[in-house]
Amino acid sequence: MEVIEQVSIIRDRIKALRCDGKSIGFVPTMGALHEGHLQLLRASAQENDVTVCSIFVNPTQFNNPDDYKHYPRTMEQDAALLKTVGCDILFAPHAEEVYVQQPLLQFSFGPLETVMEGEHRPGHFNGVATIVSKLFHFVQPHRAYFGQKDLQQVAIVKQLVQALSFDVEVVRYPTIREANGLAMSSRNRRLDAAQQHTATILYSALQLAKEQLGKKPVYTIKATVEAYLANVDQVQLEYFEIVHPDTLQPLTDVQPGQEVALCIAAFVGPVRLIDNILVNFNKV
């Protein structure tokens, strides 16, 4: 596996690969790789001639400085893992080169960014859109792979690709979970063993909501989830929403035959976690 840190070098490398007619799969990450990332990389390695993984803890997408400071950084372990899943190039640029100047560009994603993560993490998607645009320019992938755990991020990236006519296919890959249901996330490393156990309640809450879908009105399901988590030690619910899986707009009513996304965000101890499941109402 090649490790490239400089933008000019990745540009040259990609140019040569594209000239040779190679297809390029890309998995952008912030490191602290887990099985969820590895599945994206395996999918990319299977579907493309060359797989590039980027590791860059992007400062502009953290609305909480504490979250940025404590975000796990495990470059050596990550590089070793990447070699096991067929990654060809690790691109790990430096912040000074990525952000030569303070980015002033402002993106707007309309209703997509006024709900859930957009509402609770002001500026977050602007930072994501900025870095993803830059990475797409550097790596020029044919396909880019993202995890469903960040459902709203995938929708934002798809809108970005469409709005700016990037010639990239965005692939969404299902969330990978621990055996106890906890969605894999780099931030899980910040939880102690007891908190990791507590965090499984987010998935239980989603399952509880799923069971009630179609049997109870949306507002009752929301109230049930809120009550379920209300007095759990170390858990602070930020939101639970039942939304359209593409537009991510909250639904007040769910019709048979409709696919919906159940989305949750909560603090477990000091760590903010998100999770979601897609439910086809017919199959409830």
Ligand code: PAF
């Ligand atoms: O999902 C992530 O890890 C990040 O938001 C991404 C897409 C790598 C952009 O920094």
